[in-house]
Amino acid sequence: DVKVTQSSRYLVKRTGEKVFLECVQDMDHENMFWYRQDPGLGLRLIYFSYDVKMKEKGDIPEGYSVSREKKERFSLILESASTNQTSMYLCASRGETQYFGPGTRLLVL
Amino acid sequence: EDQVTQSPEALRLQEGESSSLNCSYTVSGLRGLFWYRQDPGKGPEFLFTLYSAGEEKEKERLKATLTKKESFLHITAPKPEDSATYLCAVRAQNTGNQFYFGTGTSLTVIP
Numbered sequence: 001d002v003k004v005t006q007s008s009r010y011l012v013k014r015t016g017e018k019v020f021l022e023c024v025q026d027m028d029h030e031n032m033f034w035y036r037q038d039p040g041l042g043l044r045l046i047y048f049s050y051d052v053k054m055k056e057k058g059d060i061p062e063g064y065s066v067s068r069e070k071k072e073r074f075s076l077i078l079e080s081a082s083t084n085q086t087s088m089y090l091c092a093s094r095g096e097t098q099y100f101g102p103g104t105r106l107l108v109l
Numbered sequence: 110e111d112q113v114t115q116s117p118e119a120l121r122l123q124e125g126e127s128s129s130l131n132c133s134y135t136v137s138g139l140r141g142l143f144w145y146r147q148d149p150g151k152g153p154e155f156l157f158t159l160y161s162a163g164e165e166k167e168k169e170r171l172k173a174t175l176t177k178k179e180s181f182l183h184i185t186a187p188k189p190e191d192s193a194t195y196l197c198a199v200r201a202q203n204t205g206n207q208f209y210f211g212t213g214t215s216l217t218v219i220p
Contacts, residue, residue, distance in 0.1 A: 042212035090152050098208055100152035
């Protein structure tokens with residue numbers, strides 16, 4: 001059974017804090033993705049990675065960075081959290097089909 | 110520009126009242142159309158992949174079909190536990206690794 005896990009289900013952070021969201025997949029997939037999901041806007045791609053240490057910007061990369069040091073792990077970093085980054089963050093891993101993690105609901109105060 | 114549009118945005122059904130959700134797409138060279146179910150506060154759960162026009166997939170009360178321009182998710186005799194948001198996504202030949210998602214249809218099934 002495929003599995004994508006995310007480090008936290010809920011996070012509360014202060015404006016200006018550095019935030020790390022981690023994602024781990026056990027399917028040996030090369031491709032991993034970070035999305036954010038907001039009401040009325042759907043899923044928007046932040047960054048994706050097609051191999052270890054390789055990354056590409058998605059549609060809304062501003063204010064975010066990523067790290068992929070190992071194939072199974074893909075981290076999303078908010079360098080200086082802002083209130084407009086309050087959202088649901090979803091990690092996904094793709095072979096022929098894309099599978100999602102459970103999501104992290106981040107609140108930035 | 111590649112685009113995925115889902116309709117309706119929201120749908121309320123009585124238990125047992127069958128209906129269909131629509132996903133229309135405009136992409137160059139479809140490499141796959143994907144349906145997901147998402148419950149509130151959770152990540153999307155994969156349901157089906159369709160690759161070519163005429164293809165159909167079924168799972169319990171759900172049946173997905175595909176034409177050259179759209180896909181339908183038919184729900185037969187729905188139950189309250191089918192209430193969720195249903196997302197459609199496409200992968201195109203010219204987008205490589207990326208999936209393009211619609212904004213979803215929120216389905217509520219009333220007992």
